[in-house]
Amino acid sequence: MLAFAEQGMNGLMMGAIYALFALGMVLIYGVMHVLNFSHGVLFMAGAYVCQVIFAQLTGNYFVAILGSMLVLALVGCLLEKGIFQHLRGSLSMQIVASMGLIMIVQNGIIYFFGPLALHMRVETVESKIRLGPLSFTAQHFVIIGVTLVAVVALDLFLRHTRLGTALRATSQNLEAARVVGINPDSIFLMTFALATALAALAGALLGPLFLISPAMGDLPLLKGLTAIVLGGMGSVPGAIIGGFVIGILEAQATLVLPTDYRDAVVFAALIGILLFRPYGLFGKRERGEP
Amino acid sequence: MSEQTSKPILAIRDLKAGYGGGRMIVNGVDINVGAGEIVCVIGQNGAGKSTLLKGIVNLIQLRQGTVQLDGKDVTDLPAQKLLLEGLAYIPQGRSIFPRLTVAENIRMGGYLIKDRAVLKRRHEEMEAMFPALAELRGLQASSLSGGQQRQLELARTLMMDPKVLMLDEPSIGLAPRIVDQVFTVLRDLAKLGKAVLMVEQNVRKALAAADRGYVLELGKVRLEDRAQALLDDERVAQLYMGMRPTAA
Numbered sequence: 213m214l215a216f217a218e219q220g221m222n223g224l225m226m227g228a229i230y231a232l233f234a235l236g237m238v239l240i241y242g243v244m245h246v247l248n249f250s251h252g253v254l255f256m257a258g259a260y261v262c263q264v265i266f267a268q269l270t271g272n273y274f275v276a277i278l279g280s281m282l283v284l285a286l287v288g289c290l291l292e293k294g295i296f297q298h299l300r301g302s303l304s305m306q307i308v309a310s311m312g313l314i315m316i317v318q319n320g321i322i323y324f325f326g327p328l329a330l331h332m333r334v335e336t337v338e339s340k341i342r343l344g345p346l347s348f349t350a351q352h353f354v355i356i357g358v359t360l361v362a363v364v365a366l367d368l369f370l371r372h373t374r375l376g377t378a379l380r381a382t383s384q385n386l387e388a389a390r391v392v393g394i395n396p397d398s399i400f401l402m403t404f405a406l407a408t409a410l411a412a413l414a415g416a417l418l419g420p421l422f423l424i425s426p427a428m429g430d431l432p433l434l435k436g437l438t439a440i441v442l443g444g445m446g447s448v449p450g451a452i453i454g455g456f457v458i459g460i461l462e463a464q465a466t467l468v469l470p471t472d473y474r475d476a477v478v479f480a481a482l483i484g485i486l487l488f489r490p491y492g493l494f495g496k497r498e499r500g501e502p
Numbered sequence: 503m504s505e506q507t508s509k510p511i512l513a514i515r516d517l518k519a520g521y522g523g524g525r526m527i528v529n530g531v532d533i534n535v536g537a538g539e540i541v542c543v544i545g546q547n548g549a550g551k552s553t554l555l556k557g558i559v560n561l562i563q564l565r566q567g568t569v570q571l572d573g574k575d576v577t578d579l580p581a582q583k584l585l586l587e588g589l590a591y592i593p594q595g596r597s598i599f600p601r602l603t604v605a606e607n608i609r610m611g612g613y614l615i616k617d618r619a620v621l622k623r624r625h626e627e628m629e630a631m632f633p634a635l636a637e638l639r640g641l642q643a644s645s646l647s648g649g650q651q652r653q654l655e656l657a658r659t660l661m662m663d664p665k666v667l668m669l670d671e672p673s674i675g676l677a678p679r680i681v682d683q684v685f686t687v688l689r690d691l692a693k694l695g696k697a698v699l700m701v702e703q704n705v706r707k708a709l710a711a712a713d714r715g716y717v718l719e720l721g722k723v724r725l726e727d728r729a730q731a732l733l734d735d736e737r738v739a740q741l742y743m744g745m746r747p748t749a750a
């Protein structure tokens with residue numbers, strides 16, 4: 213029972229990371245119909261930028277997280293303007309471009325920081341918090357709390373602001389969006405910025421708990437994709453729930469299976485979903501949109 | 503009202519439009535629409551009716567000719583600027599935002615209105631004008647009936663209080679009774695002084711609602727006359743209203 217509760221907490225924490233990660237991917241997919249496979253390296257770059265701002269520039273973890281989100285949002289804008297804008301409508305070209313980006317970003321990081329993992333030492337969040345007989349790092353709670361805040365903020369933005377509504381409108385009917393005077397290009401730019409900032413947030417949050425390494429985004433990419441498929445390929449709430457389901461599932465799986473099988477469980481679930489519920493857990497077909 | 507009595511609000515001159523490869527689908531069209539006037543363009547499938555409207559609002563790849571709005575040359579303005587100048591357009595097919603609510607759809611029509619007070623007032627005006635929509639304001643737009651969706655498109659478009667309203671087949675897919683309602687709304691708008699340019703395949707009803715009409719064939723204007731005269735025209739009757747030649 214204790215182990216169950218402990219893994220539940222770990223699952224929630226990783227689920228929060230996956231949810232943030234999947235949110236960014238689903239926004240880009242929903243609005244632009246681009247499957248951005250480079251989301252994983254952007255997550256990783258976010259962790260590195262956070263480390264640089266924290267360890268070398270400010271010593272303030274909070275500032276480092278915000279800084280990293282900002283930097284990656286700019287990177288997202290550049291990627292949209294420089295690359296993806298020109299590949300609209302060609303899924304194969306988008307995939308090729310994403311793969312190229314993965315190599316460029318990953319090797320760029322290795323060039324500047326070396327191939328070895330770095331340790332982001334943030335003392336305040338490394339401290340332990342006791343919950344009865346269990347104890348977790350403060351970072352567990354920070355991650356879950358920040359994710360909840362981010363999700364609520366995003367929901368408010370999408371549903372209650374002019375720009376957020378325009379984002380949803382654009383994803384639902386591009387032609388009609390143009391007709392009412394929305395400039396889709398600026399909506400796309402904003403979506404990319406938002407999505408990469410969320411990737412950076414996830415990377416920056418996970419940094420102090422695990423080591424930072426050039427490959428740290430690889431598995432989250434696959435799990436983020438799984439979360440999106442689970443959530444019905446395009447629904448924002450679906451992606452969030454999908455992220456948490458995966459985090460909790462893989463954490464609980466370690467109670468009954470060897471830890472090495474943790475990832476296999478997730479991908480087995482993915483295959484199961486694709487076989488039996490191809491439109492996701494919630495069943496309703498919604499052509500990718502937030 | 504065959505001859506333009508006053509200066510046209512919308513004046514299209516020698517418009518050519520196409521989708522690339524240098525081939526023009528619309529090939530030199532002149533159209534005038536006056537304030538308070540409903541002008542209808544008819545033509546068979548593929549005649550270039552939709553292309554014509556897309557050409558006018560600059561939502562197409564290839565384009566030549568001039569567009570004047572209220573005496574001002576707006577040929578090179580993008581669709582967004584045209585909207586601000588008072589030229590609004592409703593594309594063919596359902597152009598609502600299906601998973602926004604009715605109220606959100608209407609408010610998106612005022613996307614370019616920066617003043618919140620104005621936005622709110624216009625929204626209230628639209629709900630007064632379309633009471634059925636006011637009752638459905640919280641519903642997802644996709645759950646509306648075809649006729650209600652058409653009303654929603656109109657309400658959304660009227661948020662900008664345009665001088666000229668262009669509609670691509672407003673009657674398509676609607677039951678006859680609903681078609682009559684839509685044309686009645688258009689007549690009311692014309693009475694308020696709006697210029698209406700619509701493209702239609704429902705020739706009989708559209709011409710009955712219109713003041714003047716143009717017949718478009720292969721991207722060119724074949725005939726141009728008062729709507730009633732076109733309705734009485736034998737060629738129009740044969741080609742577009744499924745009538746057999748009278749002299750057998």
Ligand SMILES: Nc1ncnc2c1ncn2[C@@H]1O[C@H](COP(=O)(O)OP(=O)(O)OP(=O)(O)O)[C@@H](O)[C@H]1O
Nearest residue numbers: 521527545546547548549550551552553554594703
């Ligand atoms: N996006 C496009 N790209 C290339 N060609 C197009 C495109 N849209 C339409 N066309 C071509 O332009 C011609 C005229 O099309 P258009 O849609 O303007 O006709 P229409 O008169 O509106 O017909 P309908 O009554 O069926 O709506 C057709 O030959 C069509 O194949």
Ligand SMILES: [Mg+2]
Nearest residue numbers: 551552553594
């Ligand atoms: Mg058409």
